[in-house]
Amino acid sequence: MKKFFTSESVTEGHPDKVCDNISDGILDAILAADPQARAAIECAAAFDSLMIMGEVTTSAQIDYEAKAREIIKEIGYDFGTFAYDKCKITVAIHQQSPDIAMGVNASLEKKTDGGDEADQLGAGDQGMMFGYACRETKELMPLTLSLSHRLAKRLTDVRKQGLLQYLRPDGKTQVTVEYVDGVAKRVDTVVISTQHDSQVSQQQIREDMKKYVIDEIIPAALMDEKTKIYINPTGRFEIGGPEGDSGLTGRKIIVDTYGGRCAHGGGAFSGKDPTKVDRSAAYYCRYIAKNLVAAGLADELEIQVAYAIGVANPVSVFVDSHGTGKLDDERLAEIVKAEFDLRPYAIIRDLDLRKPVFKKTAAYGHFGYKGFTWEQTDRVEALKKYL
Numbered sequence: 001m002k003k004f005f006t007s008e009s010v011t012e013g014h015p016d017k018v019c020d021n022i023s024d025g026i027l028d029a030i031l032a033a034d035p036q037a038r039a040a041i042e043c044a045a046a047f048d049s050l051m052i053m054g055e056v057t058t059s060a061q062i063d064y065e066a067k068a069r070e071i072i073k074e075i076g077y078d079f080g081t082f083a084y085d086k087c088k089i090t091v092a093i094h095q096q097s098p099d100i101a102m103g104v105n106a107s108l109e110k111k112t113d114g115g116d117e118a119d120q121l122g123a124g125d126q127g128m129m130f131g132y133a134c135r136e137t138k139e140l141m142p143l144t145l146s147l148s149h150r151l152a153k154r155l156t157d158v159r160k161q162g163l164l165q166y167l168r169p170d171g172k173t174q175v176t177v178e179y180v181d182g183v184a185k186r187v188d189t190v191v192i193s194t195q196h197d198s199q200v201s202q203q204q205i206r207e208d209m210k211k212y213v214i215d216e217i218i219p220a221a222l223m224d225e226k227t228k229i230y231i232n233p234t235g236r237f238e239i240g241g242p243e244g245d246s247g248l249t250g251r252k253i254i255v256d257t258y259g260g261r262c263a264h265g266g267g268a269f270s271g272k273d274p275t276k277v278d279r280s281a282a283y284y285c286r287y288i289a290k291n292l293v294a295a296g297l298a299d300e301l302e303i304q305v306a307y308a309i310g311v312a313n314p315v316s317v318f319v320d321s322h323g324t325g326k327l328d329d330e331r332l333a334e335i336v337k338a339e340f341d342l343r344p345y346a347i348i349r350d351l352d353l354r355k356p357v358f359k360k361t362a363a364y365g366h367f368g369y370k371g372f373t374w375e376q377t378d379r380v381e382a383l384k385k386y387l
Contacts, residue, residue, distance in 0.1 A: 004188055006176040007144035007259025009152040012075050012363035013169020013195070013240065015247025019043035020362040022052065023249045023271030025071045026064060028356030031273070033060035035354035038096045038104070041271035042249040043068075045242035048081035053092040054271065057101070065089045076159070076169040082242045100124065103310025104275050107343075115312070121345040123307035124276045125267070128316075131285025132262040133293040134300040136184060139375075140290050141368035143184050145259030147175040149364045150217045155194055158212050166205075168195035170240030175218075187222045190214055191230045195240035206231040256366050257282070262302045270362055274353035277307050277344055281314075283374040284347045286367050288340050290375065295383035297332060299324035305342055312343040326387060335386055339379065 010017055023041045030037045037058035044051045050072075052064050073084035081087070107122035109115040133140040151173035159167035176189035192209050209231045241247075250268025254260050267278030274280040289301045298321040305314040319325075319333040327335075341350070348354060351373040361372075369375060 001181055003179045004176055005142075005144055005179060005261070006174060006189070007142060007148045007254075007261070008172060008174040008191075009145070009148035009255055009259075009364065010173070010252060011152050011156050011169060011171040013077070013156070013171065014252070015045055015170070015242045015245050016249075016251040017247075017363050018072065018075060018077075018242060019045055019247045019249040020252070020270040021075060021359065022050070022068045022071050023054075024359040024362040026052070026062065026067050027271055027273065028359045029062050029067055030056065030058050030060045031354060031358075032356040033062075034058045037273060038101070038275060039271065039273045040096070040276065041093070043247070043271075044249075045082070045247040047243055047246075048086070049088045049090070050082075050242070051090045051092060054094075055096045056093050057096045064091045064093065077241055079168075080241070080243050087242075100309070104344075107312035108308075108310050109312050118341060118343045118346040118349075119312045121275060121343070121348075122310035122312055123281075123344055124309070125278065126307055126309045127266045127278060128304055128306040129265040129267075129277060129282040129285050130257070130263050131282065131287070131289040131303045132258045132301070133286070133289040134261070135293065137368070139368040140293055142259050142261040144175050144177050145261070145365065146368060147177075147187070147218060148173045148259065149368075151175070151190070151192065151213060153364050154213050154217050155192065163212060164208055166197045166200040168197065168238075168240055170195035170237075170244070177222075184222075186224055187218055187227055189228045189230070190218065191233070193232055193234075193237055195237050196232075198238055202232060202235060256361075258367070263304065265304075269366060270358070274348045274351075275344060277347075280344060280347045280351070280353055281305055281307065281342070283351060283353070283366070283372075284340070284342065287351065287374040287376070288336055291377055291379040291383060292332065292336075294377040295380040296387060297321075297326050297335070297383060301325070301332070303336065312345070314342045317342070335383070339383065 022043045039056045041054040069084045103122045109119040136143040155171045171194040174191035178188045269279045272279045300322045302320045304318040306316045
């Protein structure tokens with residue numbers, strides 16, 4: 001059976017990713033000074049203005065505006081209405097609601113029967129979180145998303161390295177892969193839209209994108225004479241970033257996770273400290289799924305956990321191996337509950353999340369990269385006993 005599947009990515013200069021970068025950059029600055037801080041920081045950007053808003057409870061002294069301008073400059077906006085030294089910045093930050101804080105500071109379990117150490121924290125909100133892993137790539141991520149992210153990162157690299165000096169920060173990529181009986185056979189379509197200056201021709205951009213970006217990233221074995229390539233299909237992309245379109249923290253959630261290959265929970269990631277299970281539990285679900293797949297318990301695995309605000313233990317654990325499990329899904333869910341502690345305190349402890357590691361996740365996806373604790377496969381040997 002033949003099927004086609006598509007995923008997309010965006011560069012760090014995309015207006016939504018500008019906001020994600022600022023939110024996570026400020027969060028990292030706070031956690032570097034105060035690891036116990038509570039933060040939910042969001043940004044909105046449009047034309048020549050940026051608003052930094054949300055809830056922060058911390059002893060750290062952070063110049064939010066200065067940090068935002070530093071990140072905007074780092075991304076590459078030193079021109080236009082949203083230039084780092086010209087844009088207007090409004091800060092609207094207040095403390096975390098005490099109603100929420102009392103549920104996080106002591107879980108329902110802690111309040112009712114004392115609990116143990118890991119019952120100290122309750123979930124910061126209700127909601128459901130998902131994790132996923134598959135054998136399509138060595139990092140156990142979907143091929144369509146992996147290629148899209150790598151194209152977007154390469155687009156940024158050739159700009160920052162000065163290889164193509166006409167490029168500007170905003171850009172988008174998209175890859176469609178043809179699958180036959182569930183196996184990736186070829187790349188059917190590649191789409192790249194990149195911001196540029198006014199002096200370059202579209203013909204030059206198309207030639208350079210093929211040579212410096214696509215040919216460097218897409219394996220030749222996956223390309224053929226039928227592969228379709230679209231470069232700046234509108235014909236021009238000079239106005240980009242917040243000047244061309246508004247941006248908002250947390251709007252690129254499918255880019256951030258698995259490219260549409262599995263479900264997504266109710267919350268975004270960027271700007272949230274690890275007591276927010278929207279983020280930390282989603283990272284832990286990826287950790288669980290990756291370890292189960294790496295251990296050989298399934299070739300593809302999706303996991304969902306759900307929480308009630310102020311309660312430490314999840315209200316449900318769901319596993320779907322899409323028919324690839326070496327054990328049935330009910331048994332896999334039992335293994336998850338037996339081997340992994342899904343309480344927020346334990347997640348933060350086991351993944352060491354009270355550190356400034358989050359800005360690195362703000363562009364090109366939160367999963368599939370070395371160096372993140374949730375990408376470790378350190379539970380594989382312990383899980384193999386179930387085979």
